[in-house]
Amino acid sequence: MIKSFKFCPNCGHSINNFDFRRMSCNNCDLVYYQNVAAAVAVILKKEDKILFTVRNKEPKKGMLDLAGGFIDPDESAERSCQRELEEELGVTIPLEDFNYFTSQPNNYEYKGIPYKTCDLAFVADFPEKEIILEKEEIAEIKWISINDINLNDIGFDSLKRVVEMYIASLK
Ligand SMILES: [Zn+2]
Known part of the structure; x- marks a missing residue:
């Protein structure tokens, strides 16, 4: 659902870790939830x-x-x-x-x-x-x-x- 985000909003690294309600960055510690x-x-x-x-x-x-x-x-x-x-x-x-x-x-x-x-x-x-x-x-x-x-x-x-x-x- 949040796959429209291509880059980490914290460090700018490419993002490819998504599950049904969160994304996380491999390069920094950012974890972002898009809750209901x-x-x-x-x-x-x-x-x-x-x-x-x-x-x-x-x-x-x-x-x-x-x-x-x-x-x-x-x-x-x-x-x-x-x-x-x-x-x-x-x-x-x-x-x-x-x-x-x-x-x-x-x-x-x-x-x-x-x-x-x-x-x-x-x-x-x-x-x-x-x-x-x-x-x-x-x-x-x-x-x-x-x-x-x-x-x-x-x-x-x-x-x-x-x-x-x-x-x-x-x-
Ligand atoms: Zn990052």
Whole structure:
């Protein structure tokens, strides 16, 4: 996964020791890990509907997504949910109102670099506040009824599985 690095960032020597999440240099002591990145996704619900965002950026531009994103350093998963909703939708939800649902591994490729993530999914009630969209990342939002969701419209495999599991949990 980190084979795109050709040279040691410490000494400049050629690198050819890779395993699935680390590289090491034969010439100096450098060992570099690319660990799994944690991310959050929020199922925002209102009656029988879920709020989906439509991605305005690659990867998966134009496809459905859940509000969320990568967890920042020194941040809890709940705070990450809260911050991402503030940034993407302009809506603030109390930390205690995010209920953990499940997690799924995912592949996220950005500008040619493949990242392995673990997506933590939370459920929260929509607080009926005005939404102010972050238009660079999100083209529009769609409230979709549970019965009308087409899983193939969802961009990331991890979130397809999350939504599929959520729908199953309601039956
Ligand atoms: Zn080196």
